Amino acid sequence: MNSSLSDSGVSERLARKASRHVSERVIEAVLFAAAAVSIFVTLAIVFILVRESLSFFQHVSIVDFLTDTQWTPLFDDAHFGIMVLLSGTAVSSMVALAVAIPLGTTIAIFLSEFASQRTREVAKPILELLAGMPTVVFGYFALLFVTPLLQRLIPELPGFNLLSAGLVMGIMIVPIVSSISEDAMRAVPMALREGSYAMGATRLQTAFHVVLPAAVSGVGAAYILGIARAVGETMILAIAAGMQPNLTFDPREPAATITAYIVQVALGDLPHGSIGYQTIFAAGLTLMLFTLTFNILGFWLQRKYRERY
Amino acid sequence: MQPPAPSDVALIRADITRRKRWDLLFGLLGVLALALGLMTITALFVNMLIDGWARLTPEFFTNFPSRRAGQAGILSAWVGSLLVMLVTASVAVPLGVAAGIWLEEYAPKHWLTDVIEININNLAGVPSIIYGLLALGLFVYGFGLGQSIRTAGLTLALLILPMIIVATREAIRGIPQSIREGAYALGATRWQMVKHHLLPYSMPGIFTGVIIGMARAIGETAPIITIGALTFIAFLPPAPVTATPPFINFDWLPAPFTVMPIQIFNWTSRPEAAFQQNAAAAGVILVAMTLFMNGLAIWLRYRLRKNIKW
Numbered sequence: 001m002n003s004s005l006s007d008s009g010v011s012e013r014l015a016r017k018a019s020r021h022v023s024e025r026v027i028e029a030v031l032f033a034a035a036a037v038s039i040f041v042t043l044a045i046v047f048i049l050v051r052e053s054l055s056f057f058q059h060v061s062i063v064d065f066l067t068d069t070q071w072t073p074l075f076d077d078a079h080f081g082i083m084v085l086l087s088g089t090a091v092s093s094m095v096a097l098a099v100a101i102p103l104g105t106t107i108a109i110f111l112s113e114f115a116s117q118r119t120r121e122v123a124k125p126i127l128e129l130l131a132g133m134p135t136v137v138f139g140y141f142a143l144l145f146v147t148p149l150l151q152r153l154i155p156e157l158p159g160f161n162l163l164s165a166g167l168v169m170g171i172m173i174v175p176i177v178s179s180i181s182e183d184a185m186r187a188v189p190m191a192l193r194e195g196s197y198a199m200g201a202t203r204l205q206t207a208f209h210v211v212l213p214a215a216v217s218g219v220g221a222a223y224i225l226g227i228a229r230a231v232g233e234t235m236i237l238a239i240a241a242g243m244q245p246n247l248t249f250d251p252r253e254p255a256a257t258i259t260a261y262i263v264q265v266a267l268g269d270l271p272h273g274s275i276g277y278q279t280i281f282a283a284g285l286t287l288m289l290f291t292l293t294f295n296i297l298g299f300w301l302q303r304k305y306r307e308r309y
Numbered sequence: 310m311q312p313p314a315p316s317d318v319a320l321i322r323a324d325i326t327r328r329k330r331w332d333l334l335f336g337l338l339g340v341l342a343l344a345l346g347l348m349t350i351t352a353l354f355v356n357m358l359i360d361g362w363a364r365l366t367p368e369f370f371t372n373f374p375s376r377r378a379g380q381a382g383i384l385s386a387w388v389g390s391l392l393v394m395l396v397t398a399s400v401a402v403p404l405g406v407a408a409g410i411w412l413e414e415y416a417p418k419h420w421l422t423d424v425i426e427i428n429i430n431n432l433a434g435v436p437s438i439i440y441g442l443l444a445l446g447l448f449v450y451g452f453g454l455g456q457s458i459r460t461a462g463l464t465l466a467l468l469i470l471p472m473i474i475v476a477t478r479e480a481i482r483g484i485p486q487s488i489r490e491g492a493y494a495l496g497a498t499r500w501q502m503v504k505h506h507l508l509p510y511s512m513p514g515i516f517t518g519v520i521i522g523m524a525r526a527i528g529e530t531a532p533i534i535t536i537g538a539l540t541f542i543a544f545l546p547p548a549p550v551t552a553t554p555p556f557i558n559f560d561w562l563p564a565p566f567t568v569m570p571i572q573i574f575n576w577t578s579r580p581e582a583a584f585q586q587n588a589a590a591a592g593v594i595l596v597a598m599t600l601f602m603n604g605l606a607i608w609l610r611y612r613l614r615k616n617i618k619w
Contacts, residue, residue: 020498027500028415034407035416038429038474041467045439048446103342110339123343125607130346132521132603133353134528136570137592140577141353144360144585171349202328204335225434232436234531235570239577259438259531266441266535272450280535284442288435295434299427 049288052281059275065282071245071261073279080279082286084247088255089287092166092237093230095251099170100226104177105219111178112185113207124179131175139239142168147240160242160254169236177226180302184218185211221301228294232287234259258287354596361590369590373543374572378583383591385542386572389458390527392546392561393568396462397469397526402519405470409477409515410503433471440468441535449536456537458546459562464532469522476518480511513613517606524602528595530570541575542567569595 057065060080068081107127111120146164151157188211196206212219242254243264256264262280270276372382408429416422444464448454454463484507492502546564550557569591576588 024498024500028411031407031411031415034404035411035425037404038408038425038432038470041432041443041470042428044447045435045443048443048451049439052446103345106335106339106342107346110336110342114336114339121611125604126343126347126350128607129600129603130350132524132528132599133350134530134570134595134599136528136530136573136577137353137357137596140573140588140592141349141356143577144589145352145356171346174346202332204332205328207335228434232438234436234438235574238531239574259436262438262442263531263534266445266537281442281446284439288439291434291436291439292431295431298434299430 045288049281049285052278053285056275056278056282059278060282069247071256074276078275080282081247082258082283084245085256085258085261085283086286087247087249088162088237088241088245088257088260089231091249091251091255092162092169092241092257093227095163095166096170096173096230096233097223097227099167100173100177100230101223103170104174104222104226105181107174107178108181108185108219108222109207109212112182113203113211127175127178130172133172135172135233135235136239138168138172139165139236142236142240154252157252158242158254160240160244161252162237162241162248162255163251165237165240166251168240169230169233172233172236173226173229176229177222180222180225181215181219184215184222184302187218188214217301217304221298224294224298224301228291228298231294232259232291234263238263258283354593354600357589357592357596359589361586361588361593364586364590365593369587374541374567374575375543378581378587381576381584381587383569383572383594385545386567386569386591387594388545389542389566390568392458392549393461393465393533393566394523394527395549396459396562397465398519398523400463400466401469401473401522404466405473405522406477406515408470409474409481410507412474413478413481414499414503414507429471429474433475436531437468437529438531438535440464441532443467444532444536455563456539456565457563458566460536461533461538461566461568464536465526465529468529468532469526472522472525473515473518476521477511477515480514480518481507483514484510513609517609517613520602520606520609524599524606527602528570528599530574533568533571534574538567538571539565 065080065082067083068079069083070079071081071084072079107123111123115123142164143159146168147157147159147161150161150164157163192210192214193206196210201209237257238260241257241260243256243260244254245261246253246255248255261283265276265280369382370387371384372380373384374386375381412422412426416425441464444460444467448460448463449456454460488506488510489502492506497505542565546561546566547558549559549561573588573591573595576584576591579585
């Protein structure tokens with residue numbers, strides 16, 4: 001090696017290597033900080049919800065919150081029975097699932113077992129466009145298109161009702177159910193299908209007796225994530241189901257959901273720190289607990305089918 | 310083995326025909342289910358177009374909201390949406406891409422990495438209205454940012470962050486290992502490899518994710534209502550670009566605002582039919598925008614799959 005190079009050149013290159021090392025470390029730290037933001041977001045959500053809910057529960061006992069059958073937080077005779085809002089959420093989610101589960105599962109089986117590559121390439125973008133539609137527009141559609149349509153079938157149906165909001169919400173959830181179910185079905189190994197075909201089964205028999213049972217945890221995950229989405233949906237319900245708290249299990253009635261209540265309070269002008277302001281955080285915490293449970297269950301099931309094959 | 314009797318063969322044939330008919334029937338059912346989805350999009354769009362057609366005039370875009378439905382417009386709403394999107398994009402894109410790069414290229418096999426990954430999955434499933442409550446407690450009252458464009462932009466940025474992280478990770482994961490090894494073999498550091506190879510090659514994929522995220526953000530209503538955006542705004546925030554140096558100003562960030570979906574919600578919830586026509590007209594514009602953005606993303610992804618063969 002040339003000695004003149006080794007004297008100044010090498011030390012300079014070593015110095016550059018050291019500075020390169022430092023800048024690499026700095027960049028890595030910056031990238032890590034960006035990834036860690038997500039942790040802070042979660043912590044902040046939990047902190048805010050829990051802090052405001054704690055001051056709420058200093059005024060209202062948790063037993064009343066869970067067992068009272070009236071929800072009148074802004075009246076003089078205030079009652080805080082979350083059950084009332086939960087009933088609206090439960091009924092509208094049921095209606096939505098009654099639409100989304102049959103439709104979504106049919107589409108998933110069709111796309112995974114029956115459709116050609118070309119059909120799939122046309123169908124999937126349609127589903128994606130459906131999933132990307134703004135929910136406020138779905139709300140308009142439910143209130144001013146679906147409800148008048150339903151009123152021809154059920155003349156006594158009021159202008160605000162859980163049925164039409166739930167139906168439209170169901171259509172909105174179809175892409176979630178179908179895409180996750182389809183992923184699970186396509187993850188089922190070909191050999192299982194080939195075995196079934198070799199025994200003389202048709203596509204439909206193979207789909208229902210071999211593929212669907214093999215993909216059951218993934219399909220279950222799709223349903224559960226669909227429920228989580230329905231429970232958290234806000235605008236369709238706030239627009240089309242009305243904002244009147246109503247303890248009911250009849251989808252033909254108007255009723256407020258947890259989400260619609262939060263919107264209603266936010267639209268008014270409640271002072272920061274008042275009991276009314278704190279109720280939306282208690283309602284939000286309840287909502288968060290439900291969706292978190294469904295999401296964790298869903299991801300757990302999804303992971304299970306991914307591990308299996 | 311005995312050959313089957315002719316009557317058995319006929320029975321079996323009949324059975325096969327019957328089962329094949331069921332197959333066909335289910336295929337039709339599948340097409341029907343898909344058609345229902347397409348029909349919903351069409352009915353929604355056409356219904357709004359018919360309701361709002363008369364209001365889709367040039368003045369509709371240049372008028373402020375008004376108490377008289379016939380003179381009301383969406384000027385403050387679309388300007389507000391544009392400015393909020395500007396904040397959202399400039400926060401969510403760098404943050405999301407950086408987080409995606411770290412998770413895909415830097416993250417060690419460590420419990421902390423697992424926690425971050427599970428956490429991002431969970432955040433993607435948190436209802437949007439919860440982000441609104443977070444923003445109300447943290448940004449509006451905690452940091453004192455007020456019910457402003459910056460609060461709304463930050464809230465929506467947090468909302469779409471998981472989408473951008475996931476898109477970035479998927480785009481980077483598709484790049485073959487040999488590219489990385491080639492760069493290292495030439496003496497590149499990790500960051501040089503990322504900057505000169507991974508980022509440029511994954512750009513179209515990241516861009517697709519960003520467009521889908523922005524399409525989601527522009528139609529998002531609930532979190533913005535929760536932070537307390539006003540529904541009646543008859544003025545514009547200060548312009549971000551000025552004629553005098555330094556040409557850019559940030560006075561618009563703390564300004565009160567309204568956005569397209571809020572304006573639609575406000576008009577929809579009024580009992581007068583004239584205001585609901587306004588809602589339909591604004592809805593047509595919002596739907597056209599999201600359909601265009603999502604369509605662009607789908608087309609980009611399609612081209613990407615066709616053109617890139619590693």
